[in-house]
Every structure is written in C-alpha cells, then in structure tokens.
Amino acid sequence: MCFVRARQGDAMVLTTYGRSSGYCIDPIEKKPLNHFLPGTPVLSFGTAGCNLACKFCQNWDISKSRQTDTLADAATPETIARAARALGCRSVAFTYNDPVIFHEYAVDVAKACREAGVRTVAVTAGYVCPEPRVEFYAHMDAANVDLKAFTQGFYRKVCGGDLEPVLDTLVYLKHHTDVWFEITTLLIPGENDSDAELDALTRWVVDNLGPDVPLHFTAFHPDWKLLDKPRTPADTLSRARKIALENGVFYAYTGNVHDKNGDSTYCHDCGTRLIERDWYVLGEWNLSEDGRCENCGARCAGVFETSPGSWGAKRVPVRLRDFG
Numbered sequence: 001m002c003f004v005r006a007r008q009g010d011a012m013v014l015t016t017y018g019r020s021s022g023y024c025i026d027p028i029e030k031k032p033l034n035h036f037l038p039g040t041p042v043l044s045f046g047t048a049g050c051n052l053a054c055k056f057c058q059n060w061d062i063s064k065s066r067q068t069d070t071l072a073d074a075a076t077p078e079t080i081a082r083a084a085r086a087l088g089c090r091s092v093a094f095t096y097n098d099p100v101i102f103h104e105y106a107v108d109v110a111k112a113c114r115e116a117g118v119r120t121v122a123v124t125a126g127y128v129c130p131e132p133r134v135e136f137y138a139h140m141d142a143a144n145v146d147l148k149a150f151t152q153g154f155y156r157k158v159c160g161g162d163l164e165p166v167l168d169t170l171v172y173l174k175h176h177t178d179v180w181f182e183i184t185t186l187l188i189p190g191e192n193d194s195d196a197e198l199d200a201l202t203r204w205v206v207d208n209l210g211p212d213v214p215l216h217f218t219a220f221h222p223d224w225k226l227l228d229k230p231r232t233p234a235d236t237l238s239r240a241r242k243i244a245l246e247n248g249v250f251y252a253y254t255g256n257v258h259d260k261n262g263d264s265t266y267c268h269d270c271g272t273r274l275i276e277r278d279w280y281v282l283g284e285w286n287l288s289e290d291g292r293c294e295n296c297g298a299r300c301a302g303v304f305e306t307s308p309g310s311w312g313a314k315r316v317p318v319r320l321r322d323f324g
Contacts, residue, residue: 016047017105020073021096023083025316027280028309031093031123032216032255034265035302036142036180038275039282039309042121043080043089043318045073046096047105052125053160054148056188058223075320077105077112083323084118090309091141095123103132110139126169127161133172142303143181144216145170149192150201158191167204174209180303182214184255187232187240189220198240202247211250211268212301217241218255237262250301269298280313 023045028037031044050057075083084092092113099106099122110120119141126145128136137143147166148159155163173181183205187193205213217240219232237254241262244252254262263277272295276283286294291304 014102014104016049016102018074018076020045020047020075020320022073023075023080023318023320025087025089025311025314025318026093027311027313027315028091028093028121029277029280030315031095031121031144032184032218032253033121033142033144033180033182034216034253034263034275034277035182035214035251035300035304036121037090037119037303037305037309039311040090040305041088041309041311041314042091042093043084043087044093044095045080046094046099047102048097049101050097051101051161052098052127055158056186056220056223056229058186058221073320075323077108079320079323080109081112081116081118083318083320084113085116086323087318089118091119091121093121093123095121098124098127100124100128100132100136103136107136107139114139125161126166128165128169130168130172133169137173137177137179140179143173143179145173145181145183147183147185147201149185150197150204151192154192167208171208174213182216184216184218185240186218186220187236189230189232189236191229193232193236193240195239195243198243199247202244202249202252205244206248211248213249214251214253214301215244215249216253216255217244219257221256232256234259265300267293267296267298267300269293270296272296274300275308280311282308282310282312 025041026044028040028042094106113120122140122143152163155161173179217237221231234257241252250268260278265275266273272293274286285308288294289306292299
C-alpha cells in the first residue's frame, strides 16, 4: 500500500484521490446486488491497490498494479455525482478494487452523490478496522461484501488476511447501520467449497445476520497466482445454493454461470418467482409497488422502486472529463 498514501510533512495524503482506473456504466446486478434497485444502471469506478493479497484475484491488473500504470482518468466528487445524474444512473459503485483503499475519496464522492440524489454502493472485502468502518458506512447506501471463505486458514494462506474482521463488518452492517448489503462467496474447487464449510457459513449468516441477507455463490476461473485450480463446476454452485436454502437463507443465488433459476428471486413464503433474471436481463416481475409478493403478500427484503429498471446487460465505458 506504500504507493497509495504518501507523507507530506506530518500528514498522510491519499495519492490516488480524484483519479481512477476508468469509469463504466454497469447493470447493478453485476456488483452483484439483486435486491437493490433491480434493473438500474450504476456508474462504476475504482482506483488502484488493495489491502488483501488474494492469490485468485480476478481484478489483479487493477488491485495489484502501480498507480502510474492504472490511473488514467480523473474526476472530482462533484463531477462524478453530476455525471451519474446526467447519465441516468441511480447509483455510483466503488468497485474493481476495495474502496477502503481510497476511503477519503469514496466518502467525499458519497457525500456529493447524496446531495445530488444519487445513491452509493461499496463493493468490498469488508476487511477494515472498527474506527474507519463507522465513518465509511455512515455515507454508503448499499454494499456487496466478499466473504471469501469461512476458515481462518483460507484467509491467512490464500488472502493474506483474517476472517474475524470480515465477520465483524457483516455484523456491524446488519445491526448498526441502515446499509442494504448482500454477500458474495467465490467458490474455488478444493479450497472453500466443501459441504461442511458451506453448511457452517450459511448457518452463521442465518444465526448472526438473519435469513433475509442475500447470498451469491459465484464461479471461479483460474487467474493471477491460482492457475492450478479448475473452473468451478455448475453443480457445485447449485449444491451451495441448496445448502443455503435448506439452512434457512431466503435468497441464494449462483453467479458467473448461465443459470436462470439460480439468478432469479423467489418468494421465501410461497415460492412464487418474484424477479426473473437471465444473466443481467430482467423478465417476469411479480413484486407489488411496496415490495411484496403479488401472490401471497410476503415482503421481499431489499430496496425496490415501484417498477424495475430496464438497463439490461449493457456495459458502457464513459469519460468523466466530458462532464468536468
């Protein structure tokens, strides 16, 4: 992290402030967030660097790069908020690398977005100390937290970190904030995909966070320093989803594979398909205006508007210098 902050006199300065590896409009479901403004576009960006060293990092060209190689665009917080509104984005996402690395910049962007009526999303590993955690999430509207595994051994050996701070972040989000959050676990064959670990993980979520926190189980592909592992079989994702549902999780999803059933949202009470998804394209919609199942009236947890967005699967790069 030495290239992320530098000393100026007695102060530490964020040298990536106002700079980005690029800006792009994504579907919100790509974060992934399935219960936060479904179908809407989100303006996404990141900087450079990371506070973990995951051997399987699938954004390693950004998270492990030097800032001089990566940070090719720039924008003030006010420019980002203005661009998001002009482009029709309902939210801005801090993603590609962990936003705790550019804490000050992310918080200032979030403040500017809130003034402009735009929401903000943190895509994060949740690996942060208690004091900055409080300040950071005071300004966020939603988050997707990577729960990379459910063993300390995996975090230490594969990620260079610890499990407990991530669990602490999840508990903090649930019980001390109004931030809507969902959890993603990338399943790596032979590393974190055993039935016993998936059983323990999903039981912990239900016991400590409640049954209505959505879980996303996504497929691994060989990358960066973990090239000796195969891709995750689709049946492993289906098995993980089944274990989660059997343990009381209301909403469990599969990702990085084509699985309309595993992508879609179902009523936890009557089983009605509430939101049909084919990759990032929405189809059937059976939620009432107040977010209830139109069949039985049970409330679906999440942040919903009166009707879904129609952004679909488009990915559109943008240059924020055009909005300066």
